[in-house]
Structure formats: C-alpha cells, structure tokens
Amino acid sequence: MLTKTYSPLKDKILEVLDYKGKVVNEKLVPKLDKEFLLNMYKTMMLGRVADTKALQYQRQGRILTYAPIKGQEAAQVGVIAALDKQDWMVPAFRELAGMLYKGAPLKQLFMYWYGNEEGNHFDKDLKILPISVPIASQLNHAAGLAYASKIKKKGEVVVAYVGDGGTSHGEFHEAVNFSAVFDLPVIIIIQNNQWAISTPRSSQTKAKTLAHKAIGYGIEGIQVDGNDPLAMYIATKEAKEKALRGEGPTLIEALTYRLGPHTTSDDPSIYRSDDEVAYWEERDPITRFRIYLIELGHWTLEEDKALIKEYKDYVNKIFKEVEETGLIDLDEVFKYNYETMSEDLQNQLNEYKEYIKEAK
Amino acid sequence: MLTKTYSPLKDKILEVLDYKGKVVNEKLVPKLDKEFLLNMYKTMMLGRVADTKALQYQRQGRILTYAPIKGQEAAQVGVIAALDKQDWMVPAFRELAGMLYKGAPLKQLFMYWYGNEEGNHFDKDLKILPISVPIASQLNHAAGLAYASKIKKKGEVVVAYVGDGGTSHGEFHEAVNFSAVFDLPVIIIIQNNQWAISTPRSSQTKAKTLAHKAIGYGIEGIQVDGNDPLAMYIATKEAKEKALRGEGPTLIEALTYRLGPHTTSDDPSIYRSDDEVAYWEERDPITRFRIYLIELGHWTLEEDKALIKEYKDYVNKIFKEVEETGLIDLDEVFKYNYETMSEDLQNQLNEYKEYIKEAK
Amino acid sequence: MPLMTIIDAVKNTIDQQMELNDNVVTFGEDVGFEGGVFRATKGLQQKYGKERSFDTPLAESAIIGSAVGMAVNGLIPIPEIQFSGFVFPAINQIITHVARYRNRTKGTYSLPMVIRMPYGGGIRALEHHSESIESLFAHIPGLKVVIPSTPYDTKGLLTAAIKDPDPVIFLEPKRIYRAFKQEVPTEEYIVPIGKAKVVQQGDTITVVAWGAMVREVENAIKLLENEKINVELIDLRTIQPYDKQTLINSVKKTGRFLVVHEAYKSYGPGAELIATINEQAFLYLEAPPTRLAGFDITIPLPKGEHHFIITPKRIANEIKKVSSF
Amino acid sequence: MPLMTIIDAVKNTIDQQMELNDNVVTFGEDVGFEGGVFRATKGLQQKYGKERSFDTPLAESAIIGSAVGMAVNGLIPIPEIQFSGFVFPAINQIITHVARYRNRTKGTYSLPMVIRMPYGGGIRALEHHSESIESLFAHIPGLKVVIPSTPYDTKGLLTAAIKDPDPVIFLEPKRIYRAFKQEVPTEEYIVPIGKAKVVQQGDTITVVAWGAMVREVENAIKLLENEKINVELIDLRTIQPYDKQTLINSVKKTGRFLVVHEAYKSYGPGAELIATINEQAFLYLEAPPTRLAGFDITIPLPKGEHHFIITPKRIANEIKKVSSF
Ligand SMILES: Cc1ncc(C[n+]2csc(CCOP(=O)(O)OP(=O)(O)O)c2C)c(N)n1
Numbered sequence A, B: 001m002l003t004k005t006y007s008p009l010k011d012k013i014l015e016v017l018d019y020k021g022k023v024v025n026e027k028l029v030p031k032l033d034k035e036f037l038l039n040m041y042k043t044m045m046l047g048r049v050a051d052t053k054a055l056q057y058q059r060q061g062r063i064l065t066y067a068p069i070k071g072q073e074a075a076q077v078g079v080i081a082a083l084d085k086q087d088w089m090v091p092a093f094r095e096l097a098g099m100l101y102k103g104a105p106l107k108q109l110f111m112y113w114y115g116n117e118e119g120n121h122f123d124k125d126l127k128i129l130p131i132s133v134p135i136a137s138q139l140n141h142a143a144g145l146a147y148a149s150k151i152k153k154k155g156e157v158v159v160a161y162v163g164d165g166g167t168s169h170g171e172f173h174e175a176v177n178f179s180a181v182f183d184l185p186v187i188i189i190i191q192n193n194q195w196a197i198s199t200p201r202s203s204q205t206k207a208k209t210l211a212h213k214a215i216g217y218g219i220e221g222i223q224v225d226g227n228d229p230l231a232m233y234i235a236t237k238e239a240k241e242k243a244l245r246g247e248g249p250t251l252i253e254a255l256t257y258r259l260g261p262h263t264t265s266d267d268p269s270i271y272r273s274d275d276e277v278a279y280w281e282e283r284d285p286i287t288r289f290r291i292y293l294i295e296l297g298h299w300t301l302e303e304d305k306a307l308i309k310e311y312k313d314y315v316n317k318i319f320k321e322v323e324e325t326g327l328i329d330l331d332e333v334f335k336y337n338y339e340t341m342s343e344d345l346q347n348q349l350n351e352y353k354e355y356i357k358e359a360k
Numbered sequence C, D: 001m002p003l004m005t006i007i008d009a010v011k012n013t014i015d016q017q018m019e020l021n022d023n024v025v026t027f028g029e030d031v032g033f034e035g036g037v038f039r040a041t042k043g044l045q046q047k048y049g050k051e052r053s054f055d056t057p058l059a060e061s062a063i064i065g066s067a068v069g070m071a072v073n074g075l076i077p078i079p080e081i082q083f084s085g086f087v088f089p090a091i092n093q094i095i096t097h098v099a100r101y102r103n104r105t106k107g108t109y110s111l112p113m114v115i116r117m118p119y120g121g122g123i124r125a126l127e128h129h130s131e132s133i134e135s136l137f138a139h140i141p142g143l144k145v146v147i148p149s150t151p152y153d154t155k156g157l158l159t160a161a162i163k164d165p166d167p168v169i170f171l172e173p174k175r176i177y178r179a180f181k182q183e184v185p186t187e188e189y190i191v192p193i194g195k196a197k198v199v200q201q202g203d204t205i206t207v208v209a210w211g212a213m214v215r216e217v218e219n220a221i222k223l224l225e226n227e228k229i230n231v232e233l234i235d236l237r238t239i240q241p242y243d244k245q246t247l248i249n250s251v252k253k254t255g256r257f258l259v260v261h262e263a264y265k266s267y268g269p270g271a272e273l274i275a276t277i278n279e280q281a282f283l284y285l286e287a288p289p290t291r292l293a294g295f296d297i298t299i300p301l302p303k304g305e306h307h308f309i310i311t312p313k314r315i316a317n318e319i320k321k322v323s324s325f
C-alpha cells in the first residue's frame, strides 16, 4: 500500500512525474487511456483559462471577488478523476477545476462569484455540496454524508477539501476524528498551497507535515506532490478502494502552491518573495502534465494552442451569459429560507412590495 | 529525555512503581525527601477521604452533585507536586486532589459542589483558574496564560487538565496547536480515566494512544502510568524544565481510571463490568504509594489509620462550615457581572428588592 | 391511553418515528448505549441497532455538522445536545449551515433534522446547565424553534418537527421532564409548529409563556383565584415562527399583556412579542405590555438560584400590577 | 487635527494604546505581518514587535480562548475576528467564559479585552461577510457591546473599551470603514461606553440607529427637507448597556419612535428598545413604536443584496408613516 511506503513517518513524498514531466516512478504510473488522460488535462486547462479570465473580469469590475486556483489544478482534478459518478465531492471554496471535472457547469461556478445563489444550485446528480466559506466546517458534512452512505450501504465515497490553514481549526479535528471512529468512507484532501491569506504554513502548525496529523486519529496519511496529477490520482484511487472495503478515512496532503492572490482583494507581494513564486511557477502542474502527454504522443503543442483559444472563447461566452442574468428577483431571495414561507415572512415580503409600488 | 525513550511510537509506558508498589525502574526514581513524599501521599489521602465523604453527603441530600476523583489522585498530585509556586494550574472539573496540593482550601472546593461561586473564588496567589465545565475549553486559557508569561518573561509554567473525552473536542485541537506554534510553556495532562460518562475511550478516537496526538502538533507526547505518582512527577518535571527552556509544550497522557461514577447522578454499572472495575481497584494509586512509603520506612499502617481518622474528622468539620454558609445573598448574585453595575441592572435589582419587601 | 411524562413522550415519539421510518437516526454524547443522561433515548440502540442510535465522540460541532451531511444524504437525523449550555461549540454549524442550506442551494437540499436539547433553570445544577437561550436561535432565519410544555404537546410537536422538511431546534424544559403525567395517545399525531395554544380563556389580561413557565403561570393563576382577574393564558409552543394571530387577537380582547420567560430580559424573547403587539394592536393597549423575565445576570449557582427563578408569587404580583394599571 | 476614516481611527487608537501600555497586545488571522485584511493593525508588528502584534493559526476559539488566559495573566488583549460571520466558532469561549469570568471568580479575575470585528452588510461580499449579529452578544450578561458610527467616536469608544476592566465586543461598521473622514484628535480621549449621542434634535419623531445606519438615517433626513418633520436622531453607540435615559427623554418629547437596523427583525435589537419604551414611556406614545429592520431571511449574495439593504428612501418613507400616524 502506498500509505505504508509513503507513511509520513518515513519522510517520503509520493511522486510519479517530476516537475519536468518525467516519470520518476515507473511502477506507480496508473493505467489510464488517452481519452481519460486528455480529459484530465483539458479540465485542468479549462480551469486555468477560466481562472485567468475571472481575474480579468474582476479587474474590469465585472465580477466582485474571486478566489484563484492557479497552480492547484492537479490537486483538484487528479483527485476527482479517481472518483466514480456516485461519489460525493465536498468543496471548500477554491476547487473550481475539481468541480468542473465532477460535472459542475462553468456558468454556475461563475454565478457564485458573480454573487448569485444559483452558483450553488447544482443538480443533485452531480453530488457536489455547495461551496463552504466557514473554513473546515464542510469536513463534518463529509463525515455525515459518509455515515449515511455507510449505514445505507450505498457504496459511495466522499472526498472533502480543506486548506493548510483549515487544518488548524477545531472543525477539522472533530470531523477527521468522527470519520475515523466510525470507519467512514471519507477522503480528506488537504490542499496545502503553503498560505492561508498572508499566513504561511509554518505559522499554522509545528507538525512536520500535515500528513502527520493522521496519526492522531489512528488513520493513514500520505504526503503527495499535489502538482502531479498522476500521483494525486493513484493516492485517491487507493484511498477510495480502502474506504469501500470499510477501512475508513485517509488523509492526503497535496503539496501545491497558490500562484495567484488569495482573492482578488489580496496583494501577495506584501508577504511573499518573487523567488518563492518563481520556484513554484517552474513546478506548474499544467506544464509538466502537458510535457508528459506530448511525450506519450497523446498531445501536440498545436492542439494545445487551439484548445486554449477554444477555451478562451468558451469562457467569454459563458461569462456573457452570466452577466445577462443581472440582478436577482425579489421573490427569489425570500423563497428558499423555508419550504413553506411563514405568514409573517410572507407579510414582510408583501409590505415591501407595496412600498416599492408606492415609491415608484 | 523520557519523551524520547517513551515516545508514543515506541509503544512504551512510563512507569516507576508497579501496581504492587515495587520500583520497576530504579534509574527513574526521583530524589525526593521524606517530607515531600509524605506531603504527596497525604494530599492524595485527603482527596480520597473528601471524595468518599462528598458522595456520602450527596446521598444524604446535603450536596446536590459531585464529580468523584477516586482512582485519579496520583495523576493529579504527581503533576502538581512537580510545579513551583509561581506556576499555573488550569483544572477541568475533576481535579480536587490536584487543587488541594496547589493550595486550594478544601472548604472552597466543597463550596463549588455545594452550589456557590465562592468555590471558584481562589486567592490570586494560588494561581488556580476556576473550574471549567465546558469540556476542553480551558486549554485555550492555558495557552493564553502561557503566552502572557512567555512575552513578559515571567518564568511560569502552565499545567492544564483535560479528560480522554475532551481530546475529541475542537477546543483541544486549537489549544494544543496554538501552544505548539508559539512554543508556549504549557503541559497538557490528559487524565485518561477510560470513560467520558458512558462513552469508553475506544469510542472517542482510533488513535493508538492519546499520546499519539502530540505528533499532529509537532510536539512531544508521552504515555504515563497515571496511577503512579512518581512516574507522573518525573514526566511533569521534565516537561516543566523543557518548557522553561523555551522548548514548548508537552502532552502527557495519564493512564488512570475513574473508580467511582461520573457524577453522583450517574450509574456506571449500566455501562461497565465489575471485572473492569476490580482490575483497576487492584491498581489503586493510593495503595501502591502507601506500600512504597512503608517499604522506604517513611510510613506505617498505624500512622495511616490515624491519618484517615484525622481527615474524616477534618472533612466533616469543613463540610459543616460549608453548610453554615447557607444561601447566597441577593446582592452577591448581581454584584460580579461587571465591575460597575449599569443603571439598568441596578434598577432590576432595586425593583426586585421592592417586590420582596412588598411581598412580605 | 398511557400516562406519560415529557421525557416519556420524547422517547415514545423518537421510538415511533424510528419504527415508522428507517431513515430516522438519533445520536449524541451518551445517547446510544445508555440512552442519554436523561434517558430520552433509552432502549433505542437495543431496538434499532448501533447504526441508528449511537454514541458520538465528545464534539458538538461534529454532532451537528455530521447531521447536515446525513440529512443531505437521505437520513432524518435527531442529534441530541446534552444540555443547551453545551450547544455553543456547535453554533457555527447551526448558524452558518443548518439554517442556510436550503437557501444556499436554492432548495436543492433541505435539511430535515431535529436538534434536541434540554434547557432552562430550576434544577439546581452546575454552571452551564440552566440557561434559557431560545432567542439566540429564534433570531436566525432558516431555523424553527419549538418548546413544548406538556407531554401531549411534546409528542405532537416532536412528531411535527421530525416530519418537517426544515431544521427544527427542539428545546425541552428539563425542569418539568418528570414533573407530571398526562394521557398521551400511542398512535402518531401532530401538533402543528407555529400554532399557540390558548390554555385558558380570559378577558382581563393576556399572559404568554412557554416551556416550564407555563406551569408557573398556571400556579400563579391559582394564587389569584380570589381576585377579579380573568387571565387569558397562551402557551406559545413555537418561538419561531410564532403565532402572531392568536397573540394579537387576545391582546385586542384584553388590552393588557404580560410575557413571562426565564431567558435574560435584555434583548430577550419577550421584547419581540411586545414589539409585535405594538405593531399590530397598539390602539387596543390599556397598559404597557410588560416582561417578567430573567435578570440580566449570569444565572447563579444553586445556592443563589432562587433569586433568579421566577416564582408563581412574582408572576401573580405582576399580573395584578398590569391588570390594575 | 488630522483627518481620519473609521479604519484610520481604529489603527490610531490601537497604536496609541500599545504605545502607552506595554500590556496591550493585538492578534488574529493575518493581523500581524500584513496588518489585517482591512489593514486595521498595519505597521503595528513592525513597530511593537512580533510578540505584541501577531498572526495566529486559523482558529477562532483559540484566538478568543487564549485572550482569556492573557487577560487573566496581566495583558490587555485586542483579538480581531476577521469578519463577524466567523465569530461563531468562538462563541463558546465568548458566552461560556469571556462573559462570565468575573462572576465565576467573584471578581478575582476581570477580563479587560476588546474583541474587534467588522460587521454589517452593503459591501457586496460573499456569504458570511455581511451579517449584523449585535443582538446575539447584547443578550448575554457580562458583555458590553459597542458600535461606533464616526471616526471621532471610534477612537473615543475604542479607547474606552481598551481601558474598560470588562470585556467589550467592538463591532466595526465595515461598510463605512473608509466612507468619510473626520477630524480626530491625536491625543487620547474617551467617549464613554453606554452613552448615546443626540446627533440632531427634533420634536416630531425619535429615530434611533447605530453604525452604518446612522449615515443612512442622516441621508433620509435630507430627503425629508421639505416636509414638516423634525427628526430627533439618536446614535445609540453602545448596545449593551444602552442609554435608556436619552432614549426615553426623547420619546417623551416626540411621542413617536422608529428604530432602524440591518439586523434581522425577529428577536432583533429593535424589539428591545421598543419594549423599554413601553415600560418607561407608554403614556407618551402617540404612534406605535416601529422597527425598520432586516427581513427575516438570510442576507442574499450581492446580486440580490439590494433587496435587503435599507435605503435612505425607505427610511424616509417610514419616518413619514410614523410621523403621520
Ligand atoms: C472560520 C473562518 N475563519 C476565517 C475565515 C476567513 N478566511 C477565508 S479564507 C482564509 C484562509 C484559508 O486558508 P487555507 O485553509 O489554507 O485555504 P486557501 O485559502 O489557501 O485555499 C481565511 C482566514 C473563514 N472563511 N472562515
């Protein structure tokens, strides 16, 4: 088992591709066909293009705020690619590429940052929970999903995301412990992108690695090169199989990096050096995966250029659709607080409508 | 260092005396003089007698509720004995013997269970925080005390208690992590008495031992025979020295057992076997320490009998004093909510006084 | 019909709903094996198995947070918080998720769940075992807040809560858990959420209470037998949403209003009722609508608790004052 | 006197108090190195060192819980919660400890500390960045709750809060953090906690507001310039304890009352003021005291937020209605 070979106590990191796209661990290369690999790559690329565009829209004042994923595409797509349709995805708020892979329409993902609840209104079949802003709180939801799945023998696995910062939170502790105690089919992915806003990983915890935290819960943890989609894929795949055997949760620390700002209102140059960013730019997950695919003969630079062009147009088109939605109707903001609106709430709405009519 | 030799990863438990009072680890016996050892023993015994009496008072309807410490005296006294006067003690709610050793008057400790805030009104010099009912929340207070001590270079160490159940709580995680990140002079004592009300240790966490939890915070942990006062003493002593050197917190798991009920409203026979209790009765911390002291020539059975008799009378006398305090004055319950009572609160009090006068 | 206490009614209801619906599960600290510290779930693990009635680690945020996930994935969780004083570690889950999941997902996910907890003072307990914190929940959109005062209502309201598609905070007045028995039907029935009960009709003054305070007002009314005061006593039963119609109709009839609650006075639940009365029955008021409420002090430990507890005598006194304004 | 925004005044005050008193420390998520996401503590780490202005792990309960220990051990902590929507993980510490430590220890330990957090809507932000939750704190005995509305008051009230021997929840109206500048003295001064400010005298109607709503009421008053309505505008400034005297005196004069707040209406802060007016000025009332408050719905994401936000026009409309009742 990978989690044995790469146990955190052994100070080893699971890698398949190095940062130049070379296979460093032939035995571990997953047997994936061209279509599958290209689907992973293309989703990472769509995530990247959407990300770049979103930043641009924000600068143009067309979107209010946005949390970039640049640099973290492999840690997201590599994981979700290892899931099946019936499995659940529990995002934090910086998982655009992973959500795309799970099937969320880009339009909806943009709607969220555009400021519309439609952005969390996913089709039930997608099995994606809404974006969760309160850090680490979503992990307990993952535990609950998995509990239901387990006692109803649904054969689902739940993948939940959290950041390096999130591991300091009490919610993280309670959720991982709960999942462990009941041997729940949960996979916790720590996207360790080295920063929680301006706070570095080293200020969050003295633990040697975040994977070490697994030991305190009696579960397995593993540190993976989070910019290597194949390593993320095999780690998740193994954790999934283990979970389905009823052997409980796995903690996967994806070592990655947030190449962009925390959100569009953040200026990372205040707190981190250009050298650090350059180091990680060299380790870009998309670049290395592209080289690998080209070496394999699955992909060409021409195709790549065409794809980027296609995606740029696509993203622009989608965002126009988003902008056309405009403001939210008054009725909509009242409608979903309860299944049945109380008389009182109905009155608040009616009175307000009357005011609007009169005020005209 | 003990924490190296007895690292949780080595599956070893720190012991000095076995449960028959025999020294099993000669090298580790702390050099303590007769007076010191007898002070430890006597405090354990006073705790035991007060505990037995409190249960009795409760059955007589003279005290409402009480959380027994029987079986946990060594885990409490062994720790506090290793502290100095300037060090802080942060209790949970089941630390009567430890608080006695730190200097809290028995009368006050009884006042708490009698139902009077006087029970937390310790002299500032004692450096005992009030009893904390919300599980694990006191650990963050310990971190804060230690932070202040550290930046003001006060040279204090903070010992904080939590139960096995408490280790599941988010507050535990946040506090230990905070203490670790800032290398604070904190010693966390987990009194693992095997039960959290009716919930066994095995249902709290899958961690092999509770000491293993230290690894997730990058600090040292150690599992100690919590019914061995000398083992608890040396573990705490070492942790204290380390803390004073600025090397941060230590997590000490004291393996012990709650021989009595959770509180006086609990019936442990519902959830645990007589055999289990008998096993731990054999490992009673007081019995083994007594044998050890007698072997050393520091103590005799006659003295023991006399001590018990003396303490019974003493405890009865103290409890009578407690009962004489009767009800709390009306002014007292308003007085301490703010340093200066607001006009509004003053009015609430005045109106109520008027009502009482009229109602007579 | 069997006679039941409130705690019997809680157990009977959960048992029945677990029997009728495989998706109902109950859990919390000590809930499974021993059936909870108040024995509200006693025997359910033995009857329905460890998966449907179980002990959790000591972690309130996990208890409520996992319930969110369970509800999303098809279960109807009934988590128990051991005492309302220990709900605060779970408030993040309740306010940021439980209350908002339906709105956040535009109705894709509703969270059918009932968060049960004993609340209120008067049992001479330790710190954090006596608070009345209903208004903290009632202020949060997306939650319903229900408080029964009788065994019959307990079963009817708890049944309604379990069947409700939205999350319900179910506060149980532990002071009267075993105070008295009442005939409670064995078959399933519903007392609707959001409807108050006129316990006793009268035309002098409207008195509103809920939970344990309803009994205390009844006792106060007995003390007033020889006075010419006809109290209309309303048991609000649901705090959010609450039955404004019954309240307003009554005040329009009596012109006088007193609310009795043990929750702290300032920014407490009574203020809300008074504001509504002002909004909807202002011209009918013959006396200032009044609160008899917990003082704005930390509820004292047992030896001082009697100063805090609202007695029938005090209630009677206040009724007289408002009635003769 | 320098011109300052509210955020400038916050920074200036903390800086000054750290300068004057070595025991003052400030911390929270991103508070140290970069000076907080709103830059309220910018430069303080560089000036006073890493021990007195520092970043914490991402853990609100540790932030507030450690502040308790610091205060007991001689410091005056000023923890920051990044947004009020993220205070819920720390509510357990605030309600069970911060509010109670003095009472629990019969005055042995007071907790001088100021828990700062930006609050309120209108900045078109993500979920949990827009709530007004002042009444949750105001209901808890042992806390003080302060909300400034101007740069001048910000400095005076924050100075008072830091010097207060009891814990203060300091809610900063982030919507107007940088909305306007005012002359703010460089020397230390105090605006007392618990005293309201009569912003403008009038005899037609009393309007009470706090925080960002004060500006909106002022804007509403401008819209009413041509009407014969003399508004008496009161900025409450402190929610707990609040200045009943000023409030009651005003209502006795005007006979009419409107409270404007963005917090949810039900069980919200306005209800408390209305209950008090009933208790103390009932016979002076000429119209029902009225609330213009946030709807009882989750505050919507930006593209729907305009439905929720209370505009000067709506305030003006409500003032007219109450004035002509
Ligand atoms: C409980 C809570 N506290 C504070 C915040 C504000 N906040 C948003 S993101 C963030 C940092 C998160 O860091 P990390 O977990 O590493 O995730 P990343 O942003 O790097 O993806 C903070 C403090 C929040 N959303 N929730």
Ligand SMILES: Cc1ncc(C[n+]2csc(CCOP(=O)(O)OP(=O)(O)O)c2C)c(N)n1
Pocket: B094, B133, B134, B135, B162, B163, B164, B165, B166, B167, B193, B195, B196, B197, B258, B262, C029, C058, C060, C082, C086, C089
């Ligand atoms: C936050 C919180 N939740 C629940 C409780 C109720 N409660 C009191 S003691 C206890 C069990 C504690 O177990 P443990 O930590 O092992 O300590 P022990 O009682 O064994 O000393 C529980 C659940 C509480 N006091 N605080």
Ligand SMILES: [Mg+2]
Pocket: A163, A164, A165, A191, A192, A193, A194, A195, A196, A197
């Ligand atoms: Mg991060």
Ligand SMILES: [Mg+2]
Pocket: B163, B164, B165, B191, B192, B193, B194, B195, B196, B197
């Ligand atoms: Mg225990």
